Amino acid sequence: MHGDQRIAGRYRLLERVGSGGMGVVWRARDERLGREVALKQARLSDAVSGRKLRREAQLAASVLHPNVVTFFDVAAEGDELWLVMEYVASRSLADVLSAEGRQPVRTVAEIGVQIAAGLAAVHAHGVEHRDVKPGNVLITPSGQAKLTDFGISRSVRGDQTVTDSPLIGGTPDYLAPEVAQGHPPSSASDVFSLGATLFAAVEGAPPFAGGNEFATIRRAAEGVVPPAPHADALAPVLDRLMSRDPAQRPTAAVAGELLAEGIGTMPVPVPAPRRGRRRRLVVAAVVVAAVVVFGAAFLVVRPGSGDGAPAPVLGIGVDPRAADPCRLVDAGPLRPFGSPEVDADYGNFDRCDVILHGDQQGGDQQGGDLQADVKVELEDPPAGGAAPEGTRTRSGPFAVFGEPEQDGGCVRLIQLQDRYLVRVSVDSDEGYSLDPCRVADTAVGSAVKVLAIAGVPARSTPLPEGSLGRLDACSLLAPASVSGAGGVAEPVKIQPGFGDWGCDWDSAVSGRAVTVLFDRDQPPDGRTGQLVRVGGHDAYLKTDEFADDTCQAVLVFRDYTDAHGETAVEQIKVVVHGDPPSDGLCAPVTTLAGDVVAKLPTT
Helix, strand or coil: CCCCCEECCCEEEEEEEEEECCEEEEEEEECCCCEEEEEEEEECCCHHHHHHHHHHHHHHHCCCCCCECCEEEEEEECCEEEEEEECCCCEEHHHHHHHHCCCCHHHHHHHHHHHHHHHHHHHHCCEECCCCCHHHEEECCCCCEEECCCCCCEECCCCEECCCCCCCCCCHHHCCHHHHCCCCCCHHHHHHHHHHHHHHHHHCCCCCCCCCHHHHHHHHHHCCCCCCCCCHHHHHHHHHHCCCCHHHCCCHHHHHHHHHHCHHHCCCCCCCCCCCCCCCCCCCCCCCCCCCCCCCCCCCCCCCCCCCCCCCCCCCCCCHHHECHHHHCCCHHHHHHCEEEEECCCCCCCEEEEEEEECCCCCCCHHHCEEEEEEEEEECCCHHHCCCCCEEEEECCEEEEECCCECCEEEEEEECCCCCEEEEEEEECCCCCCCHHHHHHHHHHHHHHHHHHHCCCECCCCCCCCCHHHCCHHHHCCHHHHHHCCCCCCCCEEEECHHHCEEEEECCCCCCEEEEEEEEECCCCCCCCEEEEECCEEEEEEECCCCCCEEEEEEEEEEEECCCCCEEEEEEEEEEECCCCHHHHHHHHHHHHHHHHHHCCCC
16 A cells, blocks of 8 residues: 555545554545545455444444544455545644643643543433543544544444454453443443543542553452542532432533533633744644544744633633634434434535424425425624623633514524624424424523633634635625615715625615625525626526515526535525515625625635
8 A cells, every 4th residue: 555546436545544443544536526535444355354344434434523433434445445534733632741741730621521422422322422531532632532443343222332352342441340341331431431541640640550551440340539639620520420329420412511611710721831942833734533543743832921820711702704603513412303314515604504394294394204494593792782682691711692483483692702793593304393492592501601612613614715715705895886786875884794705785865775695505596586797797586585675696606516525505695685576675685796706806
């Protein structure tokens, strides 16, 4: 096997980055979707390795969560089987501890919240991980933590285990007492291992370390966890996670809540002072799958200059465009309301959706598949410092505003500490039986767990070059065009939207208004509107689609392949609002669409 070799006619090997007990791992490029992936190799002639890899793929494929390494595909090439998964530029928590020693309490709690969320998603799919340890926790340069390695996991529903060994599964230093005693692992033993992992992170060594493997297993079986003198406010939570009685341990989901509760009161880690000349830091991006990992330099610098440094503001971040709404979404807790599907490529760039599929009958959808849409959107602070509308409640460190169900839908607004908002809204098809406000509150709970760590997380990869998301919507129309062709009376008020991905022009002395809004969707067709040509571009005109008393022109900016491997488009909606009839608004919107086309860069 060598670099530049193509696997299954699709995956181009770039470099070998690791190896483990069941195979070799390569960084590769998916030439069909144009993205980097990790490929884990096993020879089918080795029946045990092939069987293990297939089982690992089946278990990993059942979990889709931002804090779990994502599985994509299984590819066969000759007598070799390849597991295709997310490429993660990171290093493991074990490498962090080896290089830096014990970590600050707040850092450990932040990691714990994320891994608990990932573990809860694993358990929600009826899977036990069975080997939670620092070596299977990955930390990306943006601070995201991911759980990996399903190599010895077990499906509770199918009683399917990846390991074929009758011996104790897992790593002795992190074993729950009941597992060390020979009892079957469970989700409760995963929670114990999570606690032991966090213990190791805050103390610099696992709770049962010392001596040979058999001595470690004996101490684990006794279940006497030593004190954690450096854990401070985290100590009571670790005690609960590592309770000797499995029945006394919280679930992974509750563990995440316990870990998140105290983060706001924990001191902010401060970088150690530099001594002498700065050394060049060479950062090597690595992929980490279910294998031994090679490290990449990783540094988290938080604001503050001493032990009394103020906690960072939990907000949108320095660059609103870098904020990732999909990092606030967790499909697992929404499973009781329907089969969830995360859609990161619909609507504007400030939005992420979870589509819930129900099996209720009576709808007009094909096959009776009714749907509910859970939208998470980022919004600018309210104008003039006003408070959002609705009844104010509290969730963690944030105010949440909401009202009872209206017209079958429900909206919640999370106000961040910098006054930016996270809007969570739920709407469903007629006939879909669910409580939309209960769904919204569940989604708010998931978002708050993430927000309580460091505000809205950044995108793991920036918007690509040539994306519509790199443009400024307000720059696409000149005020003269808006007041002339658009008919908006002067003085014209300009209101940019979040991330400059939308713009409104209106006037206090006119009933006319103009909107330009960026959007992502499936390629347009006849349902999108009447096809016309504007400035050499296709445009689709439709009245009363954006809202009543409007005419909308949709311009396709570029097409691309979305996360599901399907063709999607980035498009611009140009809308004129005014007095009816709406047909009379389509001539000015066509002219304005032509002005927008003239301002677009060549793609």
